[in-house]
Amino acid sequence: MEPGLLATLKALSDASRLRIVGLLAGRSYAVEELAAELDLSPGTVVHHLKRLRSAGLVDANANRPDMEYSLRIDRLHDVGRMLDEIEHATERAAVQAGPDGEPLPAYEAKVLRAFFSDGRLTSIPAQEKKRQVVLAYLRDRCFGEDREYPEKEVNQRLALFHPDVAALRRYLVDSHLMRRERGIYRRS
Numbered sequence: 001m002e003p004g005l006l007a008t009l010k011a012l013s014d015a016s017r018l019r020i021v022g023l024l025a026g027r028s029y030a031v032e033e034l035a036a037e038l039d040l041s042p043g044t045v046v047h048h049l050k051r052l053r054s055a056g057l058v059d060a061n062a063n064r065p066d067m068e069y070s071l072r073i074d075r076l077h078d079v080g081r082m083l084d085e086i087e088h089a090t091e092r093a094a095v096q097a098g099p100d101g102e103p104l105p106a107y108e109a110k111v112l113r114a115f116f117s118d119g120r121l122t123s124i125p126a127q128e129k130k131r132q133v134v135l136a137y138l139r140d141r142c143f144g145e146d147r148e149y150p151e152k153e154v155n156q157r158l159a160l161f162h163p164d165v166a167a168l169r170r171y172l173v174d175s176h177l178m179r180r181e182r183g184i185y186r187r188s
Contacts, residue, residue, distance in 0.1 A: 004056060005082050008075070011055035016040065017048045024058065024071035031067065098137075108133050121162040124171070132175060138168065139177045139187065149185045 096109035099116040142157040172178040
């Protein structure tokens with residue numbers, strides 16, 4: 001985790017500071033303006049602004065006779081990106097058992113367990129991200145060898161997992177997991 005991320009999250013954990021960030025997202029403010037908008041004392045606003053500045057979220061600019069404070073939107077974007085990276089790294093790092101008991105990344109294992117029962121696909125996921133996981137799993141189980149598969153064989157192999165082989169074939173090709181040329185299929 002980036003060292004400043006924890007300090008930034010702590011700075012954003014206060015309701016008054018969040019309200020200040022919300023106001024600064026619209027324009028720059030002087031301390032007295034913020035105090036009036038938030039119904040806080042100027043001293044309290046200064047305290048919150050110091051915390052936000054130390055977290056890198058706010059800049060102070062001299063605009064005589066006052067100091068004006070502005071939000072660093074780029075820093076908020078960085079925080080969001082870091083949180084997203086942490087979430088995905090955690091998701092990728094976690095390993096769970098898939099439908100066959102083999103270790104898989106946690107998200108994939110969860111999706112596969114939700115859509116497979118007793119080795120059979122119970123339904124084809126409507127959500128694209130989940131469907132991709134299911135299709136990659138089926139491709140690896142049904143078409144492990146990198147060779148040509150006639151459509152009849154493709155149907156037979158897919159039928160072992162689900163009766164709607166036409167939809168599965170179409171999804172495999174549309175998602176570029178398989179190629180189809182003149183009724184012959186091959187892994188992509």
